[in-house]
Amino acid sequence: MSTPATYETILVEYADGIATITLNRPDSLNALNLTVLEDVTAAASAADADDGIRAIILTGAGKAFAAGADIKQMSSLDFATAYRKNWFAGWSRLDDVSKPIIAAVNGFALGGGCELAMMADILIASEKAKFGQPEINLGVLPGMGGSQRLTRAIGKAKAMDLCLTGRMMDAEEAERSGLVARVVAHDSLIEEAESIAATVASKSLIASSMVKEAVNVAFETPLQQGLAYERRLFHASLATNDQSEGMAAFVEKRKPDFTDS
Numbered sequence: 001m002s003t004p005a006t007y008e009t010i011l012v013e014y015a016d017g018i019a020t021i022t023l024n025r026p027d028s029l030n031a032l033n034l035t036v037l038e039d040v041t042a043a044a045s046a047a048d049a050d051d052g053i054r055a056i057i058l059t060g061a062g063k064a065f066a067a068g069a070d071i072k073q074m075s076s077l078d079f080a081t082a083y084r085k086n087w088f089a090g091w092s093r094l095d096d097v098s099k100p101i102i103a104a105v106n107g108f109a110l111g112g113g114c115e116l117a118m119m120a121d122i123l124i125a126s127e128k129a130k131f132g133q134p135e136i137n138l139g140v141l142p143g144m145g146g147s148q149r150l151t152r153a154i155g156k157a158k159a160m161d162l163c164l165t166g167r168m169m170d171a172e173e174a175e176r177s178g179l180v181a182r183v184v185a186h187d188s189l190i191e192e193a194e195s196i197a198a199t200v201a202s203k204s205l206i207a208s209s210m211v212k213e214a215v216n217v218a219f220e221t222p223l224q225q226g227l228a229y230e231r232r233l234f235h236a237s238l239a240t241n242d243q244s245e246g247m248a249a250f251v252e253k254r255k256p257d258f259t260d261s
């Protein structure tokens with residue numbers, strides 16, 4: 001495990017095989033400007049490439065996870081620039097991260113903040129978290145996946161409700177709706193995220209990456225194609241040392257010693 005680089009808008013800490021990335025612009029509620037995009041995607045890629053890191057936590061400093069794309073930066077953005085530069089497309093670099101990402105949503109997750117949380121693999125929320133797609137209040141619409149990932153996560157009825165009214169939903173409603181995996185006490189959010197990350201990190205990295213790949217394929221393919229894809233990945237998993245070790249450990253009633261090979 002190497003020492004993480006330092007960044008302008010985020011804090012990055014490596015400990016016990018877990019990289020924790022903290023959005024750190026609390027004065028602007030961690031609004032996502034272009035530097036944040038560069039920093040978060042670079043830090044996530046670096047953690048993904050580091051052999052000592054097995055899971056990534058993404059959270060925010062202060063009372064927000066992120067209150068959206070930076071409205072001040074966007075207020076002078078015109079169509080031609082946004083189109084030519086394919087504004088927001090850079091966030092898709094997070095899709096290339098193969099290690100599990102856990103979003104620990106500590107407060108406001110609005111607009112791009114909600115969309116960023118939805119790019120994670122496991123989403124847990126503090127009881128103080130608030131989710132929403134308030135872009136409609138600014139005369140625009142979600143641009144980092146809100147209309148797509150939110151609809152897949154919670155269905156058309158709720159996604160339309162949130163995107164058309166711009167209202168916020170609390171953590172309890174987010175869990176009930178299927179957006180969030182777990183709601184935890186605010187003060188134990190990071191502890192819970194670390195505990196989930198440690199559990200995930202204790203598995204074979206090949207198996208966890210395959211799980212991530214297979215679940216994500218479910219969003220991209222018809223069922224039969226997805227089932228065939230999953231089956232092939234399962235067949236491939238039989239070629240790993242971790243499969244031999246995992247099954248031998250079960251039979252021998254001991255803990256597996258995975259080597260990511």
Ligand code: CAA
Pocket residue numbers: 027028029031032067068069070071072073088108110111112113115134135138141142143144145146
């Ligand atoms: N961009 C830039 N600055 C922001 C911001 C944002 N998205 N959200 C909050 N801030 C800034 C505020 O301007 C304020 O800065 P100043 O102290 O310099 O005035 C500071 O953060 C604190 O914010 P508030 O005083 O507003 O805090 P509050 O507790 O009263 O309200 C809030 C909190 C309800 C979240 C409110 O800040 C808010 O509505 N923020 C905007 C939410 C939003 O519309 N998000 C969508 C952005 S567009 C988008 O994300 C597009 C996309 O799909 C990618």
